[in-house]
Amino acid sequence: MNVGKGKKISMGYIPWDEGIASTFLWKELLERRGYEVDAKQYEAGSLYTGQSTGQIDIQTDAWLPVTHEKYWAKYQDKLEDMGSWYGPTSLELSVPSYMKGVDSLEDLKGRSEKFKGRIIGIEPSAGMMGLLKDKVLGEYGLEDEYKVVDGSTPGMLAELKRAYAKKEPVVTTLWSPHWAYSTYDLKKLKDPKGAWGKGDGVHTLTRKGFSDENPAVGKWLKNFKMTEKQLTDLEAKIQAGGKGKEQDAVRAWLGENPGLADKWAPVAKTSKAANGKDERDRAIEMAWFPWEEDIAATYLWKEVLEERGYTVNLKQFEVGPMYAAMARGQVDVQLDGWLPYTQKNYWDKYGDKLTDIGSWYGPTSIEVAVPSYVKDVRTLEDLKGKGEKFKGRIIGIEPGTATMENLKENVLPGYGLDEEYEVVDGSTPGMLAELKRAYAKKEPVAVLLWTPHWAYSEYPMTKLKDSKKLFGEGDRLHIIGSGEFPANYPRLTEWFKDFKLTEKQLGGLENEIQKRGTGHEEEAVKAWMKENPGIAQEMAPTAG
Numbered sequence: 001m002n003v004g005k006g007k008k009i010s011m012g013y014i015p016w017d018e019g020i021a022s023t024f025l026w027k028e029l030l031e032r033r034g035y036e037v038d039a040k041q042y043e044a045g046s047l048y049t050g051q052s053t054g055q056i057d058i059q060t061d062a063w064l065p066v067t068h069e070k071y072w073a074k075y076q077d078k079l080e081d082m083g084s085w086y087g088p089t090s091l092e093l094s095v096p097s098y099m100k101g102v103d104s105l106e107d108l109k110g111r112s113e114k115f116k117g118r119i120i121g122i123e124p125s126a127g128m129m130g131l132l133k134d135k136v137l138g139e140y141g142l143e144d145e146y147k148v149v150d151g152s153t154p155g156m157l158a159e160l161k162r163a164y165a166k167k168e169p170v171v172t173t174l175w176s177p178h179w180a181y182s183t184y185d186l187k188k189l190k191d192p193k194g195a196w197g198k199g200d201g202v203h204t205l206t207r208k209g210f211s212d213e214n215p216a217v218g219k220w221l222k223n224f225k226m227t228e229k230q231l232t233d234l235e236a237k238i239q240a241g242g243k244g245k246e247q248d249a250v251r252a253w254l255g256e257n258p259g260l261a262d263k264w265a266p267v268a269k270t271s272k273a274a275n276g277k278d279e280r281d282r283a284i285e286m287a288w289f290p291w292e293e294d295i296a297a298t299y300l301w302k303e304v305l306e307e308r309g310y311t312v313n314l315k316q317f318e319v320g321p322m323y324a325a326m327a328r329g330q331v332d333v334q335l336d337g338w339l340p341y342t343q344k345n346y347w348d349k350y351g352d353k354l355t356d357i358g359s360w361y362g363p364t365s366i367e368v369a370v371p372s373y374v375k376d377v378r379t380l381e382d383l384k385g386k387g388e389k390f391k392g393r394i395i396g397i398e399p400g401t402a403t404m405e406n407l408k409e410n411v412l413p414g415y416g417l418d419e420e421y422e423v424v425d426g427s428t429p430g431m432l433a434e435l436k437r438a439y440a441k442k443e444p445v446a447v448l449l450w451t452p453h454w455a456y457s458e459y460p461m462t463k464l465k466d467s468k469k470l471f472g473e474g475d476r477l478h479i480i481g482s483g484e485f486p487a488n489y490p491r492l493t494e495w496f497k498d499f500k501l502t503e504k505q506l507g508g509l510e511n512e513i514q515k516r517g518t519g520h521e522e523e524a525v526k527a528w529m530k531e532n533p534g535i536a537q538e539m540a541p542t543a544g
Contacts, residue, residue: 012041024250033267062204063202064084087200091199097185261307292454293506294336303536361506367451383420394423414470
């Protein structure tokens with residue numbers, strides 16, 4: 001959905017909750033559509049000035065017609081109003097919903113003792129504080145019964161949190177939209193006399209000419225609307241995530257609200273499958289087996305494709321049954337076909353019913369590796385005469401595997417190392433634990449490893465060169481689809497054909513998944529993608 005094709009857009013925002021939420025929401029939406037977005041915080045006056053001079057393209061938090069009236073009056077000839085996406089805003093007093101019988105400002109009358117005669121306010125200079133003291137309390141005859149406590153917004157929220165936890169009566173100044181309405185079950189006290197006045201709409205403004213230059217974005221912004229629940233839920237998610245994690249919170253929230261990204265930033269559905277329908281209408285059945293590189297590639301593509309509007313169902317298999325299921329058309333694709341060697345038997349049996357879409361990584365390799373601090377060992381030949389340094393051991397994996405048998409029967413004898421070294425049978429986790437232990441103490445260690453593997457990202461290692469090629473030729477990792485895959489998913493087939501990961505990229509992703517542990521693969525992928533900006537666009541660049 002590369003509508004933007006890398007075009008740069010600048011956004012400015014005031015540090016108000018709804019401004020932060022809507023700005024980072026649109027930053028994420030626009031980046032998913034192929035734009036490069038820069039978002040910066042400003043004071044209101046500087047933001048309007050920057051827009052009027054063309055330095056800032058978009059702001060999403062213009063309170064009109066009242067709050068920002070003076071800025072609009074000064075700069076409106078140089079701005080475009082995309083319309084109100086939320087409103088009306090409101091100022092109010094609020095109480096927890098457990099306060100039965102208090103539903104309007106009139107209901108506060110005669111109940112001051114219950115609330116200790118206090119209304120918890122915010123900064124005394126705030127406009128709503130003056131309005132509350134000078135007008136609202138008087139309209140309802142509350143000025144002699146209640147004292148408005150000056151303070152700060154964080155202080156008011158802290159008092160609300162404390163009272164709510166103890167189920168104590170409390171009345172606070174609040175406004176809509178605000179994340180507190182999502183975090184706590186609160187009642188806005190009705191104002192039948194209209195003492196608070198009419199609310200603003202929250203508008204999106206662009207610099208003059210922006211929508212002519214960016215018609216798709218202009219249309220999206222003009223049609224954008226959020227409900228109070230959507231906005232306050234998003235604000236609460238951002239509040240819980242903390243400063244600096246705004247876009248992560250937006251991504252998580254969009255994940256919990258599927259369909260909103262495509263509703264707010266729709267793109268034409270032009271990728272047609274052989275049946276004439278949009279290929280995204282058909283869920284993708286994606287198979288995987290528990291090898292590190294397959295877990296990494298599978299969860300990476302799942303994240304990218306779901307951003308692009310596809311539905312991806314993951315199914316874990318053993319290798320043989322997976323190939324059989326693909327041949328029967330029960331599975332659409334798998335991303336870890338080791339060819340032409342390791343999975344040769346399966347390809348020979350089922351290949352006439354499958355599609356080799358292409359290779360995304362290679363060549364793979366099997367090797368003996370040592371930590372990079374072991375300076376004088378670069379090749380298998382270099383191990384000769386150094387058995388004492390390595391305690392005469394090469395740390396292996398599961399006995400009986402073809403790799404272990406080859407190391408014992410061909411590789412060590414081929415380099416004259418079979419008398420000097422013993423291959424220690426064990427397990428892959430055991431080998432990795434021994435590597436970790438030795439590395440922590442900077443001790444010499446030689447281990448059986450293979451590429452790709454996350455250990456190369458976690459530890460600086462030297463792969464010992466095999467000049468005699470006794471470990472054999474390496475495979476490449478292929479994407480294998482069902483026979484019908486190209487017809488069912490023509491655009492995705494093109495993306496898969498062009499897909500490539502470097503050893504550094506794959507090792508880094510595997511390592512992130514390894515660190516976060518089983519069950520946190522999606523979280524790890526999101527973190528890795530954040531460290532590799534633009535990867536989704538690189539993998540799935542076609543518009544539509």
